[in-house]
Amino acid sequence: MTRENPKVEEADESELEVSGHPKTWAAGVPGVYHSMQPALKHMGVGRAGKTLLALNQKDGFDCMSCAWPDPGHRKTFEFCENGAKAVTWEATPVVIGSDFWAEHPVSELRKRSEYWLGMQGRLTEPVYRKAGEDHYRPVSWDEAFRIVADKLKSLPSPDEAAFYTSGRTSNEAAFLYQLFIRAYGTNNLPDCSNMCHESSGWAMGQTIGIGKATVSYDDFGKADLIIIMGQNPGTNHPRMLTALEEAKEAGCSIVAVNPLPEAGLMRYKNPQKVKGIIGRGTDLADQFLQIRIGGDMALLQAVSKRVLDAEAANPGTVLDHAFLEEHCEGLEELRAHLANLDDAAVLEATGLRAEEIDELAARYLAADKVIITWAMGVTQQKKGVATIKEIINLLLLRGNIGKPGAGASPIRGHSNVQGDRTMGIWEQMPPAFMDALGKEFNFEPPRTHGYDAVETVRRMADGSIKAFIALGGNFVGAISDTTAAEAAMEKTELSVQISTKLNRSHTVTGTEALILPTLGRSEIDRQETGPQFVSVEDTVCAVHASHGTVEPVAPGLLSEVAIVCRMAEATVGGRTTADWAGFEKDYDLIREHISHVVNGCEDYNRKIRQDGGFILPNGPRDSRTFHTPTGKAILTVNELEHVQRPEGTLILQSMRSHDQFNTTIYGHNDRYRGIKKGREVVFVNPEDLTELGIADGDHVDVRGVYPDNVERVLRNYRVVSYPSARGCAAAYYPEANVLVPLESVAEGSQTPASKAVIVKLEPVG
Numbered sequence: 001m002t003r004e005n006p007k008v009e010e011a012d013e014s015e016l017e018v019s020g021h022p023k024t025w026a027a028g029v030p031g032v033y034h035s036m037q038p039a040l041k042h043m044g045v046g047r048a049g050k051t052l053l054a055l056n057q058k059d060g061f062d063c064m065s066c067a068w069p070d071p072g073h074r075k076t077f078e079f080c081e082n083g084a085k086a087v088t089w090e091a092t093p094v095v096i097g098s099d100f101w102a103e104h105p106v107s108e109l110r111k112r113s114e115y116w117l118g119m120q121g122r123l124t125e126p127v128y129r130k131a132g133e134d135h136y137r138p139v140s141w142d143e144a145f146r147i148v149a150d151k152l153k154s155l156p157s158p159d160e161a162a163f164y165t166s167g168r169t170s171n172e173a174a175f176l177y178q179l180f181i182r183a184y185g186t187n188n189l190p191d192c193s194n195m196c197h198e199s200s201g202w203a204m205g206q207t208i209g210i211g212k213a214t215v216s217y218d219d220f221g222k223a224d225l226i227i228i229m230g231q232n233p234g235t236n237h238p239r240m241l242t243a244l245e246e247a248k249e250a251g252c253s254i255v256a257v258n259p260l261p262e263a264g265l266m267r268y269k270n271p272q273k274v275k276g277i278i279g280r281g282t283d284l285a286d287q288f289l290q291i292r293i294g295g296d297m298a299l300l301q302a303v304s305k306r307v308l309d310a311e312a313a314n315p316g317t318v319l320d321h322a323f324l325e326e327h328c329e330g331l332e333e334l335r336a337h338l339a340n341l342d343d344a345a346v347l348e349a350t351g352l353r354a355e356e357i358d359e360l361a362a363r364y365l366a367a368d369k370v371i372i373t374w375a376m377g378v379t380q381q382k383k384g385v386a387t388i389k390e391i392i393n394l395l396l397l398r399g400n401i402g403k404p405g406a407g408a409s410p411i412r413g414h415s416n417v418q419g420d421r422t423m424g425i426w427e428q429m430p431p432a433f434m435d436a437l438g439k440e441f442n443f444e445p446p447r448t449h450g451y452d453a454v455e456t457v458r459r460m461a462d463g464s465i466k467a468f469i470a471l472g473g474n475f476v477g478a479i480s481d482t483t484a485a486e487a488a489m490e491k492t493e494l495s496v497q498i499s500t501k502l503n504r505s506h507t508v509t510g511t512e513a514l515i516l517p518t519l520g521r522s523e524i525d526r527q528e529t530g531p532q533f534v535s536v537e538d539t540v541c542a543v544h545a546s547h548g549t550v551e552p553v554a555p556g557l558l559s560e561v562a563i564v565c566r567m568a569e570a571t572v573g574g575r576t577t578a579d580w581a582g583f584e585k586d587y588d589l590i591r592e593h594i595s596h597v598v599n600g601c602e603d604y605n606r607k608i609r610q611d612g613g614f615i616l617p618n619g620p621r622d623s624r625t626f627h628t629p630t631g632k633a634i635l636t637v638n639e640l641e642h643v644q645r646p647e648g649t650l651i652l653q654s655m656r657s658h659d660q661f662n663t664t665i666y667g668h669n670d671r672y673r674g675i676k677k678g679r680e681v682v683f684v685n686p687e688d689l690t691e692l693g694i695a696d697g698d699h700v701d702v703r704g705v706y707p708d709n710v711e712r713v714l715r716n717y718r719v720v721s722y723p724s725a726r727g728c729a730a731a732y733y734p735e736a737n738v739l740v741p742l743e744s745v746a747e748g749s750q751t752p753a754s755k756a757v758i759v760k761l762e763p764v765g
């Protein structure tokens, strides 16, 4: 039933349609309709039913579209429109046949869009691009692993290789992958998290001793106030809207802080309820703060200052003194620092009125239990780490960490990005983990820190990284400064991509390149001891099993676990006590080792088989235990700074449309923002347009404005007049990555500052 090489047309941007106004609601009947349509069309009713019904069910597989948790009370259809798109994209039985590689030279594939590449179908056999050749050709698995092992063994130092991980990889594959890499001898483990929630990990690690959410799923239903900052749940975490609706029904207020009036934040029609189908839905946000890009740090400081002022006016009644005294340090320093907060600077940074900030402070003071959630609008900023530290400050002041209905909640992106970290995918895992790993497998893991994503590009560029291996993802598509990143990748000697589908990173390669095709999460993973399941961790630290349910799209595919095992056996077999051949046959053996090495995973094989899995321990959440050097949560002082905008420029954020998953483009519509049949648009506030003398519908070059004077430009983009905050523009990622300089990163975390790019619009034609 598989099909080969469908005819896929590139989008014709001249057909772009703009409806002129954003939608004010998300989901409802159109959501369900849209979600079912692609699945039925491409997969046939049987396969579509099997996959969609298995999504997020007890014996089914974990949805790969985001890391939002499953409620304890699952509904049959615990999926959303964008989850359905992700599953369809993966499980559609369209495959790339052997003749594809002879027909399409790499130089031609390189001109193709991400959309076209992804739509060619699933990769089914290993292919190799030899030095000097413009074509990939099929190779056997054995030959592929030999090529990898020969190259890795030939490098003078293991630190001349880097091993990337994207966040779909299961716990089992991730654990083995980092073991393989450390047995090989390096900590060069850049991952997608470096470009995503790294700022959250840094800020939370330093202040409360753990880089993960301090809430569980049920806390959302118990909160009095939920503040959502820099996140677009209607598109990127649609199932979160159900939890928000439930919270509202229980009396919770919701505040949205965003430069854009995103549909899902304003109103929600629940497709699982009659009211959502026929009514106007639930008004979600009680307050919408249309903040300037990068203004969140100022807003948070201003709210904390109002909290401290309220305490000063009524001593002993506002702060949670018992909590602060027993569990925190740094209150006096914070008080002294905020006493001098420059109100004018706050208004300039945020673009808000003082009364709006007063209202938010009043809401915060009126609430006993507060959750603050955030995503990329906060983390991908120069001051991302400091901003998240201010979130922690505000929560700590009134004891909003470690009590029911309250906490800090970074909402993670990739469905297992958090689990991968738990399993050791990090360029700087702590010594205790290394000790346990070395002891378990009888070897000495390397101790010096490795390179993160941005550093990996720098090192490829200067020639010191010669081999690049990626377990999933699309590194050159996802990282900033596309032109520089691609040039860097081309300087490597070997690049290897373990992938389900084609993307940009298969077309911009090292001197030699390999593509190793793998099973997707939706597919049955049969090994010698029978079908295997894997495990994943969601954004609130819940770990559960994921069972593939449909037949693999092609017979020759290996699982990620099998690929890692064979690559390891060929490269580092015998260097440790790891039984690589045994792991591939029986994933319980891997989990047995995980239970000895990874904190909180003791007795993993039993706990993972429990109904719904288990929740990892979390000091702040469970017992107000903070693993910081002093054992206390730390209130921090952060110097206020905001993004400066030279005259004539705008601050541009790069964001996701409704029809994409990261660099994977499903289609060319962005339904909630009124865009159809195109992606080459730049959204600009109407008053800014007037000031710039540019009109809606004009075409412009969007040019990055940075002191290094490197040309970074998006050509011929259509201007869309859109109610963004003043001075703030938006365009879609990954295209906009050409505008982000590699050196423009968050201080501390090195996360590319993809949400604050200084640009100029230059009219064309």
Ligand SMILES: Nc1nc2c(c(=O)[nH]1)N[C@H]1C(S)=C(S)[C@@H](COP(=O)(O)OP(=O)(O)OC[C@H]3O[C@@H](n4cnc5c(=O)[nH]c(N)nc54)[C@H](O)[C@@H]3O)O[C@H]1N2
Residues within 6 Å of the ligand: 065, 066, 067, 082, 083, 196, 229, 230, 231, 232, 233, 235, 236, 237, 257, 258, 259, 260, 262, 291, 292, 293, 294, 295, 296, 375, 376, 377, 378, 412, 413, 414, 653, 654, 655, 656, 657, 658, 660, 661, 662, 755
């Ligand atoms: N369907 C779908 N689901 C996904 C993904 C996908 O691509 N498609 N990606 C997954 C991944 S890996 C991730 S990390 C998440 C991403 O989830 P999001 O973080 O929601 O993704 P973005 O589209 O980058 O949206 C950023 C939001 O931040 C706002 N914003 C921008 N700048 C600022 C600012 O300075 N301050 C504030 N307060 N807001 C700002 C933008 O207007 C936008 O609403 O989603 C995950 N889920």
Ligand SMILES: Nc1nc2c(c(=O)[nH]1)N[C@H]1C(S)=C(S)[C@@H](COP(=O)(O)OP(=O)(O)OC[C@H]3O[C@@H](n4cnc5c(=O)[nH]c(N)nc54)[C@H](O)[C@@H]3O)O[C@H]1N2
Residues within 6 Å of the ligand: 118, 166, 167, 168, 169, 192, 193, 195, 196, 197, 376, 380, 413, 414, 471, 472, 473, 474, 475, 478, 479, 480, 498, 499, 500, 501, 502, 503, 518, 519, 520, 521, 560, 654, 655, 656, 661, 662, 663, 664, 733, 734, 736, 737, 740, 754
């Ligand atoms: N300008 C800008 N840049 C950004 C962002 C932004 O907001 N703006 N967001 C950043 C964020 S939050 C993230 S997380 C990164 C994402 O960076 P990545 O994780 O590297 O990118 P993805 O687009 O998610 O990777 C998609 C590819 O993964 C492969 N794949 C899919 N499923 C599987 C699987 O099950 N196994 C394997 N082995 N491969 C699979 C497919 O080949 C697919 O083409 O991008 C970052 N880059």
Ligand SMILES: [Mo]
Residues within 6 Å of the ligand: 192, 195, 196, 197, 412, 413, 414
């Ligand atoms: Mo992400």
